[in-house]
Amino acid sequence: MKRYINHIKRVCCILIALASLSSCKENVFQADDFKTGIYFITDSIDYSFGITPLETKNHRLDIPVRIMGNPSSQDREFNVELLVAKTDAEENIHYKIPTSFLVKADSVNGIIPLEILRESLGNANYKIAFNLLENGNFVPTSKETSSTVITFNNRIEQPHWVNPWANDNVRLWPSSQLGPWNPMVYVKFVELVNEVEGLAPGTYMNMMKDFGGPLLPKFPGTWAYDYNNTLTKYVLIPLYRYFIIDHKELGVKGIPKPAGFIN
Structure with missing residues (x-):
């Protein structure tokens, strides 16, 4: 009986040792090969x-x-x-x-x-x-x-500004104020309109309601005559100065001189 028990003990020791070796191999594999x-x-x-x-x-x-x-x-x-x-x-x-x-x-x-x-x-x-x-x-x-x-x-598409006289898909552009369609003028125009927020906050709030937000999706394509004085002072005059006076190298031509402009 004692011999049998010793035999069982030896078998258990061998199994434990094999299990330990197997565990070590598994750990080594994970450390070396897992990414x-x-x-x-x-x-x-x-x-x-x-x-x-x-x-x-x-x-x-x-x-x-x-x-x-x-x-x-x-x-x-x-x-x-x-x-x-x-x-x-x-x-x-x-x-x-x-x-x-x-x-x-x-x-x-x-x-x-x-x-x-x-x-x-x-x-x-x-x-x-x-x-x-x-x-x-x-x-x-x-x-x-x-x-x-x-x-x-860097593509800039002409906006579908609102035609107040008809429900059509014509792309209107107020050339009598902004000159011929030019994507650079469009970018600067939107930028200057949004700067009105710091110059005339009450007017800006009303414009944003009427124009549909800072990207001006509802801007009247003929011209926003209800805000003409504000737009002339804070937008058209700086716009004209930017392209025609200060940055001639941009090659923008045809912007009409706004009323009240003084060089």
Whole structure:
């Protein structure tokens, strides 16, 4: 009986030792071979300078990535490649981008800071596409979430301002006040109208009710004669000075000289 018990003890010791070795091997495998998954939060992003102020020459667009699992106590680098077949923008002409990217310590989020350069965009659409790469820290979670496409432009469309005389889709533009249609004039006009808020707050509040908000979707395409005095003083005179006097290099012509303008 004693011999049988000793035999059982030896078998148990062997099993415990094997289990311990198996556990050690499992831990070593995880430490050496396991990588955290990383993925793009969205597969596409669109950006347009639109009617942002003309002085805005570039825009930083943060493209978000996220990791699976817990954050680390250290910064970790992740890598991307440019997908040439899906990209028509040129680096340092239409965009700039750094050479390395990080998921910061104690975070599960990272960004690719894409700087979009306005000056050379013209009226065209541009695309740039990225693909996440495996490195020593991360592995893409799936093919579907490993790439993203960014589309950007500086296109400014003439607004569909309200025709007070008919219910049609004609694009009206008050050329007797603003000159011929010009996207740069449109951008500056909206900017100056919104600056009225600090100059004549009560009038501005009424204008926003009538015009549908700061982008002026309900602006009367003939002209807002109810606010002519305010618009002449705070919008038309500064607009004329900006393009015709101070920034002739922009090449804007045909803006009529407003009443009361003094050089």
